[in-house]
Amino acid sequence: MDVFATNFKTVDWVIVSIYICIPLVIGIIVRKYVRQLSDFIVAGRSLRLFIAIATLTGTELGLVTVMYNSELGFKHGFSAFHIGIIETVCILAIGITGFIVYKLRQLRVMTIPEFYEMRFGRNVRIIGGILLSLGGILNMGLFLQAGARFMMGVTGYSNPAGLKLFMSVMLIMVLIYTVLGGMVSVVLNDFLQFVVLSIGMLVGSYFAIQKIGWSNLFTAPETVSSASWFNPVAEGSGFGMIYVLFMVVLTFSAGALWQSGTLRALSAKTPKVAKQLYAWSSVSYLARRVIPMLWGICAFVFVSQSPKLLSAFQGPDALNSQFGMPIFIAKVLPSGFLGLIAAGMFAAFMSTHDSYLLSWSSVITQDIIAPLKKGHLSDKQRLLITRISIVTIGLFLLIWGLWFEAPVSLWNYMAVTGTIYLAGAFTVVAAGLYWKKASKTGATLALFAGLLAILGIGPWTQGENIPFYLSDKFIGLMTFVIAILGMIVGSLLFPDKGTQQEVTQ
Amino acid sequence: MNWVLLWKIVLLFTLFGYFFLVCIVTFGGIGNIIEMLKDLSAPSEEP
Numbered sequence: 001m002d003v004f005a006t007n008f009k010t011v012d013w014v015i016v017s018i019y020i021c022i023p024l025v026i027g028i029i030v031r032k033y034v035r036q037l038s039d040f041i042v043a044g045r046s047l048r049l050f051i052a053i054a055t056l057t058g059t060e061l062g063l064v065t066v067m068y069n070s071e072l073g074f075k076h077g078f079s080a081f082h083i084g085i086i087e088t089v090c091i092l093a094i095g096i097t098g099f100i101v102y103k104l105r106q107l108r109v110m111t112i113p114e115f116y117e118m119r120f121g122r123n124v125r126i127i128g129g130i131l132l133s134l135g136g137i138l139n140m141g142l143f144l145q146a147g148a149r150f151m152m153g154v155t156g157y158s159n160p161a162g163l164k165l166f167m168s169v170m171l172i173m174v175l176i177y178t179v180l181g182g183m184v185s186v187v188l189n190d191f192l193q194f195v196v197l198s199i200g201m202l203v204g205s206y207f208a209i210q211k212i213g214w215s216n217l218f219t220a221p222e223t224v225s226s227a228s229w230f231n232p233v234a235e236g237s238g239f240g241m242i243y244v245l246f247m248v249v250l251t252f253s254a255g256a257l258w259q260s261g262t263l264r265a266l267s268a269k270t271p272k273v274a275k276q277l278y279a280w281s282s283v284s285y286l287a288r289r290v291i292p293m294l295w296g297i298c299a300f301v302f303v304s305q306s307p308k309l310l311s312a313f314q315g316p317d318a319l320n321s322q323f324g325m326p327i328f329i330a331k332v333l334p335s336g337f338l339g340l341i342a343a344g345m346f347a348a349f350m351s352t353h354d355s356y357l358l359s360w361s362s363v364i365t366q367d368i369i370a371p372l373k374k375g376h377l378s379d380k381q382r383l384l385i386t387r388i389s390i391v392t393i394g395l396f397l398l399i400w401g402l403w404f405e406a407p408v409s410l411w412n413y414m415a416v417t418g419t420i421y422l423a424g425a426f427t428v429v430a431a432g433l434y435w436k437k438a439s440k441t442g443a444t445l446a447l448f449a450g451l452l453a454i455l456g457i458g459p460w461t462q463g464e465n466i467p468f469y470l471s472d473k474f475i476g477l478m479t480f481v482i483a484i485l486g487m488i489v490g491s492l493l494f495p496d497k498g499t500q501q502e503v504t505q
Numbered sequence: 506m507n508w509v510l511l512w513k514i515v516l517l518f519t520l521f522g523y524f525f526l527v528c529i530v531t532f533g534g535i536g537n538i539i540e541m542l543k544d545l546s547a548p549s550e551e552p
Contacts, residue, residue: 048540050533053526078512085515191534198527205520218509230508280526287523290516 003312003319006156006330012339019196019343020173020350026188048269051191052277056264057284058190061197062352063345066292067146068411070325073296075409077220077229079237080296082244083411084289087251088282095279098271100256103433105271112257112425113367119432120443122371127447128428129367135421135450136259136360137393138457139414140353144171145401146322146410147349153326154342167401170346174353175394189351196344201291204333204341208298211332217297221304242468246477250415253426253480255285258418259359260352292325299328322410361389407462412472416456419476423483424450431487442491449483 072080094101109115113132117125148166152158157166209217220229228237232244255261255278268274303309303324312319333341365385370377377385406413424447431438431446456475460466468474 048537050530051537051541053530054534057530078508081512081515084519188538191538194534195527195531198523202520202524202527218513230512231506283519283522283526286515286519287526290519291523294516 003309003327004153004156004158004330006154007333007335007338008155008330008342009335009339011336012342015336015339016343016346019340020347022189022192022347026192049273049276049280052264052268052273053280053284054194055190055267056261056277056281057198057288058193058348058351059260059264059355060285061193061288061348062143063150063349064140064143064146064352064410064414065288066295066345067150067322067325068409068414069289069292070296070299071322071410073293074300074321074324075296076232076238077224077297077300078218078293079228079230079232079234079239080293081290082232082239083247083251084286084293086244086247087255087289088286090248090252091255091278091285092282093252094255095275095277095282098275100429100433101262101265101274101278102271104262104429105266105268105274108266110263110266111363111367112259112262112429113363115429115432116443117371119438120428120440124428124440124443124447125367126371127444128425129363129371131424131447131450132259132421133360133363133368135417135419135453136356136363137396138420138454139417140356140360141397141400141404141417142406142410142413143349143353143356143401144397147346148401149320149322150326150345151342153323154330154338156330164402167398170349171394171398174350174357175391189347193344193348193351196340197348198287200337200341200344201287203337204329205291205294207332207334207337208295208329212298212301216301221301223304223310240473242471242477243473246415246473246480249426249480250419250422250476253422254418257422257425257429259363260355263355263359295325295329298332299324302328302332320405357390357393360393361386364389407457407459408472413457416453416472416476419453419456419479420450422450423453423479424448426480427483427487431491435491437491437495438487439491439494439496441494442487442489445486445490446483449486450479452482453479 069080072083093099104115107115107118109118113125113129116128144167145163147170148163151166151170152162159165220226225234225236227234231237232239233241265274265277268277303313309327313321313324329341330338365382369385370382427446427449428438428443431442453476456472456479460470461472461475
């Protein structure tokens with residue numbers, strides 16, 4: 001069987017072409033509803049429960065999400081499901097308690113660094129803004145690469161220049177689309193993504209399970225150990241207890257404070273809706289993990305049944321494991337439906353990029369450059385800086401995606417780079433909201449501690465027999481611990497002078 | 506611990522739970538969009 005054989009036909013190209021025009025049309029139609037900054041960034045804080053669930057799911061279910069989760073399923077089997085369980089419990093806990101999100105929505109802030117200034121002053125906002133944009137931009141560094149690999153696998157385009165070609169075309173489309181953005185159009189597009197992708201994922205799962213067979217699905221392939229295929233703490237699973245602990249702190253902090261997700265909570269009509277949003281969305285957080293992982297598992301079982309396919313993923317010239325799922329669905333899904341899935345994924349890719357590019361470029365303008373200029377920037381200058389930032393970030397993504405390979409897996413790369421921002425942000429916001437003694441010095445130390453996570457994407461994290469203290473999971477977990485210690489020690493040794501800020505009351 | 510049984514339950518719960526969520530959110534979301542656009546068309550409360 002040819003590795004890149006596909007059911008993707010002309011009709012699928014037509015479906016993709018038509019579908020990706022829809023977000024552009026929506027963007028143009030709804031521009032009349034955007035009259036002020038809060039309309040643009042938080043949709044006028046007008047989101048009710050169901051549309052908020054759809055838009056949160058639409059944002060958190062991008063093409064890169066499907067790629068990194070399917071890669072985890074392809075490489076680690078059912079043992080990867082534990083990440084979905086942990087994340088679901090964390091999101092549900094945030095929904096039930098309202099931890100962080102309820103208070104942030106009450107404060108009516110629009111970005112996380114805005115809270116830093118409200119609670120700890122301008123300098124903390126600038127430092128937080130720099131680290132947020134650094135972590136955020138590095139975090140999306142491999143989005144283009146993963147997206148291009150998906151499109152290559154699905155369309156069967158195996159030319160070695162394909163990665164560069166798809167990355168370049170996708171980047172240009174994203175940059176054009178982003179210029180038309182704004183939260184109202186993003187919300188409507190997210191709703192469309194939610195409906196199309198959700199139906200596609202459920203129907204796609206039916207085809208995948210039907211191809212492999214229900215009983216075969218739960219039998220570990222001969223090439224892997226049965227224990228590590230199912231048990232996340234078994235030796236050889238690639239996870240272990242340190243990883244599980246890292247996932248608990250990471251998914252809890254990301255659930256509460258990942259910029260794109262939190263923005264939806266801040267857009268909710270009331271603080272109560274923000275809480276309900278998280279409780280209901282716990283199911284979709286489970287689905288965004290488990291369903292792509294299922295596809296990855298089916299892909300590996302499918303590949304294991306064909307010596308030619310299996311050999312393509314082994315040896316020194318092995319295909320990247322991210323190709324496993326797209327190559328599988330390209331052979332299993334019927335033409336027409338495959339086009340719909342590819343179109344939905346591509347639109348989700350554009351929508352995610354749009355949100356992230358806007359988020360990070362806005363942080364550079366609003367939370368770094370504007371405070372440095374002490375607010376002496378006209379709207380025209382702000383817009384120009386934002387646009388320059390978007391294009392600069394886009395070029396960085398292209399170069400980084402062509403040059404850099406995730407040392408362990410795409411998800412581990414995302415987790416560690418996300419920690420650069422999350423370790424500091426989670427500590428600073430949680431302490432800022434719930435601990436009256438939290439001080440500027442503590443906040444600054446916690447934010448800088450997040451930089452330690454960069455060590456987690458170094459080449460020393462690669463390989464099977466590395467000592468645990470050099471592994472990305474240990475570095476990630478320790479970054480959180482050091483950030484929390486930095487906040488506690490810094491606040492106790494160097495308390496803020498004067499009266500306590502009103503924010504914590 | 507029977508991991509296979511656990512993952513079977515998790516998989517079935519996810520597929521059926523998500524199916525119901527998608528149905529509820531799709532129909533509820535259409536109503537919400539209409540209300541949101543009405544809100545945004547109304548005169549603004551913020552300066």
